[in-house]
Amino acid sequence: MTSYTDILPQLFNTLKPFTKEGFRLKEQTELVSELGLDSLQVMQVLLKIEDHFDISIPLNNLPNIRTVQDLGQEIEKLLKG
Amino acid sequence: MSLFDKFLPIQEARNELLKSGVNPFHVTVEKIISPTEAIINGRTTILVGTNNYLGLTFHPEAILAAQQALAQEGTGTTGSRMANGSFASHRELEKAIADFYEAPYAIVFSTGYQANLGVLSALAGAGDTILIDGDSHASIYDGCRLGGADIIRFKHNDVADLEKRLRRLGDRSHRTLIVVEGIYSMLGDRAPLAEIVELKKKYGATLVVDEAHSLGVLGQHGRGLAEETGVEQDVDCIVGTFSKSLGSTGGFGISSHSEFELIRYTSRPYIFTASPCPSVVASTRATLRIMQAHPELRHQLWTNSQHLYEGLTKSGYTLGAEVGPIIAAMIPTKELALAMWQQLLENGIYVNLMIPPATPNGECLLRCSVSAAHTEKQLVHICQSFQTLKDKFLP
Numbered sequence: 001m002t003s004y005t006d007i008l009p010q011l012f013n014t015l016k017p018f019t020k021e022g023f024r025l026k027e028q029t030e031l032v033s034e035l036g037l038d039s040l041q042v043m044q045v046l047l048k049i050e051d052h053f054d055i056s057i058p059l060n061n062l063p064n065i066r067t068v069q070d071l072g073q074e075i076e077k078l079l080k081g
Numbered sequence: 082m083s084l085f086d087k088f089l090p091i092q093e094a095r096n097e098l099l100k101s102g103v104n105p106f107h108v109t110v111e112k113i114i115s116p117t118e119a120i121i122n123g124r125t126t127i128l129v130g131t132n133n134y135l136g137l138t139f140h141p142e143a144i145l146a147a148q149q150a151l152a153q154e155g156t157g158t159t160g161s162r163m164a165n166g167s168f169a170s171h172r173e174l175e176k177a178i179a180d181f182y183e184a185p186y187a188i189v190f191s192t193g194y195q196a197n198l199g200v201l202s203a204l205a206g207a208g209d210t211i212l213i214d215g216d217s218h219a220s221i222y223d224g225c226r227l228g229g230a231d232i233i234r235f236k237h238n239d240v241a242d243l244e245k246r247l248r249r250l251g252d253r254s255h256r257t258l259i260v261v262e263g264i265y266s267m268l269g270d271r272a273p274l275a276e277i278v279e280l281k282k283k284y285g286a287t288l289v290v291d292e293a294h295s296l297g298v299l300g301q302h303g304r305g306l307a308e309e310t311g312v313e314q315d316v317d318c319i320v321g322t323f324s325k326s327l328g329s330t331g332g333f334g335i336s337s338h339s340e341f342e343l344i345r346y347t348s349r350p351y352i353f354t355a356s357p358c359p360s361v362v363a364s365t366r367a368t369l370r371i372m373q374a375h376p377e378l379r380h381q382l383w384t385n386s387q388h389l390y391e392g393l394t395k396s397g398y399t400l401g402a403e404v405g406p407i408i409a410a411m412i413p414t415k416e417l418a419l420a421m422w423q424q425l426l427e428n429g430i431y432v433n434l435m436i437p438p439a440t441p442n443g444e445c446l447l448r449c450s451v452s453a454a455h456t457e458k459q460l461v462h463i464c465q466s467f468q469t470l471k472d473k474f475l476p
Contacts, residue, residue, distance in 0.1 A: 056246045058231035
């Protein structure tokens, strides 16, 4: 359950509460600009994702995470160690 | 698109602030009168936002020591210690700091900011991990980045979250640095150090405590939170600054690990900068002696802190949870905080206006830092002014 294809649906579910009604999440959805999250909300989303997957995402890696796909790939990388 | 376009949002934010008539982040102190008074906007103003905890900036012994050093050693060192050599006074300051902490090794840096940059970047590099508190000072973030270690943030003062993250690291926890602060600069709360030390031992990690705001404030001898908690032997390294309780500039790191001395050969913020100038070194040595010889300064600081904390609580302000020299009143909106800050300044009181993103949890704060040198009369005036503000802006 550590492959990107397994991670993606879980990621959509975790992100859904942070989207506006009717918004359809896609792999290419931009996390900050399209979801309209402020910096505090971004931290809340990350905490939730970290707890769900039982990982810690290093702050150094955040600048490279722009889309849902980037986030999924980062989680995959961390889960595989 | 030009490189300078990125400054547009900052320019807009600054213009918005300027509409209020004053820029709270660009205050000019026209004349400094004493540790607790200055002329600002042509008005005598009580300083209660300058981290001058022991009020030593005008101490005659410190001034004399600085003057003598200026005359005998000159205005500056014109280079780094590695290239130009250390002055004897640099070594003597390091010995004084080491003796004060009863630690075998001490290194002095040119600023407190550089002490964090220098120590943290040297201790944890690529392949290592650093766990930092979410409310850490910018110098901690920057020091961690400079070293290239993986940086993981844990929830502020949340021991359970820290343990969760240590557990997730598995074997990597042995190559992990935990960094916490004795007193956090925004809300004035302390790290739960006894519990953090237990975790450090359990997971085989290394622990650094930044005592920037707790040096001279906590502990029987004023060494900080590690002393107050009784865990100095379990803390691997302490960093701190001379720019708060010691009324000078510069920073330091101390440790009982012999490898600590080798930081001098690997730490870029130590190697590639001019060493502290002689007058600064001399005044720091003097205020360190004064602080040790006069514990009553620390007791007065706590009496004054209690006075202001109780005064603001009585007025109905929501404050940080712990009594201490950093007392932050939480204000509901940025606009209110700015208006109240400005009114305080017009009443002759200077505090720090703190707004997001520089604050924890997006809080807007009127942050006070108490000094042992504040008089009862000044504290009464500060409390009365806060009371008037409360009635006017937050009825």
